[in-house]
Amino acid sequence: MSIIEVKVPQLSESVSEASLLTWHKQAGQAVKEGENLIDIETDKVVLELPAIKSGVLVKIIKADGAKVGSGEVIAQIDTAAVAQAAAEVPVAAPASIAAPVAASVPKASSQAAAVSPSARKMAHALDVDAASLQGSGRNGLVTKEDVLGAAQQPAASQPMIAPVAVPAGVRPEQRVPMTRIRQRIAERLLQSQQNSAILTTFNEVNMQPVIELRNKYKEAFEKKHGVKLGFSSFFVKAVVIALQKFPIVNASVDGTDIIYHGFFDIGMAIGSERGLVVPILRDADKMSLADIEKSIAEYAARAKVGKITMEELTGGTFSITNGGVFGSMLSTPIINPPQSAILGIHATKDRPVAENGQVVIRPMNYLALSYDHRIIDGREAVQFLVTIKEVLEEFSARVLLDL
Secondary structure (H helix, E strand, O other): OEEEEEEEEOOOOOOOOOEEEEEOOOOOOOOOOEEEEEEEEEOOEEEEEEOOOEEEEEEEEEOOOOEEEEOEEEEEEEEEHHHHHHOOOOOOOOHHHHHHHHOOHHHHHOOOOOOOOHHHHHHHHOOOOHHHOOOOOHHHHHHHHHHHHHHHHOOOOOOOOOOOOOOOOOOOOOOOOHHHHHHHHHHHHHHHHOOEEEEEEEEEEHHHHHHHHHHHHHHHHHOOOOOOOOOOHEEEHHHHHHHOOOOHHHHHEOOEEEEEOOOEEEEOOOEEEOOEEOOEOOOHHOHHHHHHHHHHHHHHHHHHHHOOHHHHHHOOOOEEEEEEOOOOOOOOOOOOEEOOOEEEEOOEEEEEEEOOOOOEEEOOOOHEEEOOOOOOOOOHHHHHHHHHHHHHOOOHHHHOOOO
């Protein structure tokens, strides 16, 4: 026997322990190098733990649901048992028997699709079979956009959280432990409420100019960039312009110091069955609308299967949350510490408004800015939100003219 230990990977400094979710292999089963053995849930993400060597999983030391720490041994693999495990696999039929079957398969389907290196990396992260895709690149090359599109399609294999089965009775109850991600969300929300002087200011924006701009160019945009033109990229651009104008909103508090950030890392809140995550758009001021849409779409696809990494959730100087996708009309978002402000976007609805003494119908959206009143005064907060409103209502002119 040649036994190797399966250990919990090194967790980030801010994560003291994790929970084992589901073993994908049972004791006595053969495993291949790189094959996922178990999902490990931290308070931020769900990690996959691949086998470092092929062999047989001879012992599971920590069962599903166990609490574990960095470097803790949770199982053992016997690498010397590879030959025995391989011997149990049925032998392939002789070539003379298989030949007629192979001849009936179309030539095009017998060759694996060419996949670009970046697409292959994304496919691995999103658990997509890139070789099975129809490539849109030159000579049928599978691109990142092809992989992203496949990941956004409904898939029966995607893990879903089963509804809680409440026992029958007159007044039924069932106690269910919080997941580690849900616990972390609760802790951070309480931390934000207890450690910040949160105040919220509101405004409304006429979305008609953005809607008309999007409708005019959305088909050409998707054809060129391989991703749909949504509204999120417009809001991100407007936020960056407002942050550049009011640096205090992009700052954070550290004890009795104010830290002004010379970069713009925007957190985009994404809801999934596992809970809310806020991945970061690094250097959003340097990103095009297409870059923003691609990043958000990729994060959303990966959030569904718990593939967002800790590094992608760490940091951020400002956040955006969009309750409008769920139908929210108005809300007071909670700041994501150590940030000092967060923008809440809501559902766009046709409403009567007054323009030049006349009542007209316009697609209106209520915006909410929650901010830390310890360092941001009402004047800056209101003007910051007004800037976002003005940019969105005159988007093309202001962005092109850098106003």
